[in-house]
Amino acid sequence: MTRRPEDASAEAGRAAEFDAFYAATAKRLVATVYAMTGDLAEAEDAVQEAYVRAWQRWERLTREGDPLPWVRTVASRLAISTWRRTRNRLRAQLRHGAAADVPExxxxxxxxxxxxxxxxxxxxxxxxxxxxxxxxxxxxxxxxxxxxxxxxxxxxxxxxxxxxxxxxxxxxxxxxxxxxx
Missing domain, CATH: 1.10.10.10 (Winged helix-like DNA-binding domain superfamily/Winged helix DNA-binding domain)
Incomplete structure (x- = not known):
């Protein structure tokens, strides 16, 4: 089955819309999840996974309104469940000190x-x-x-x-x- 030019154009439009949404919201969302977890790497991972899931549902999310609350909820839930599993790793990092490239x-x-x-x-x-x-x-x-x-x-x-x-x-x-x- 070949793709029609209209389908490719619509897909490019959805991708551009998603890219703009990501660029406008990702940095603040990482900061939000970081504030919840205290772990920047976990926050970044949770946010990235939330955006992947949002892209898979992008058409439905945008049809329903603002997709940011959905993405924020997913990222928060992912981070909190991960936070529970990584508590011991965080304690080890605190015992051994932060990585050298982390700003004071x-x-x-x-x-x-x-x-x-x-x-x-x-x-x-x-x-x-x-x-x-x-x-x-x-x-x-x-x-x-x-x-x-x-x-x-x-x-x-x-x-x-x-x-x-x-x-x-x-x-x-x-x-x-x-x-x-």
Whole structure:
């Protein structure tokens, strides 16, 4: 069966649309998933897999509206399940130090990432979606499959836990403490 020129043109149009979507959203999505997991490599892998899955369903996703929430949900779920399996690997990396080519992080950022890592995965996910991406509670609920009340409860508990962990002044540098004081 030979392809008609119209089919090739439509396929090229879908590919261009997907490429533009990827270019506009991938970097921020990696940052989002990284904030949820604390592991950049895992975040990149989960996001890449989510985009592969989105491409396989691209026509349906674009017909239904904005594909970003679907891609973000898939990436988040992939990363969280992977995070559970890689916890021991992360601990080994912390014991042996970061790779030499990793840029130095500020003490404030390290404290925040550590505090986020100590949250339950569901709490960490809602904090990232709501506070870092500024999504309303209703959208966070849709993307996580939880009720609005459950999202609010997770946010409240996560804020309390983060507040307790991040008020320790030893976690901030003198510069960071001056900035926050």
């Amino acid at each position: 992080l500020s003490a404030d950022r390290v404290a925040l990432v550590e505090a986020l890592r100590e949250l339950a995965p569901q709490q960490r996910q809602v904090v990232v979606l709501h506070h870092l991406l500024d999504l309303p509670v209703e959208q966070v609920a849709r993307e996580t499959g939880a009720s609005n009340g459950a999202v609010r409860t997770r946010l409240s508990r996560a804020r309390k836990a983060l507040g307790e962990r991040l008020t320790d002044t030893t976690a901030f540098t003198a510069e960071g403490a001056a900035r926050h004081g």
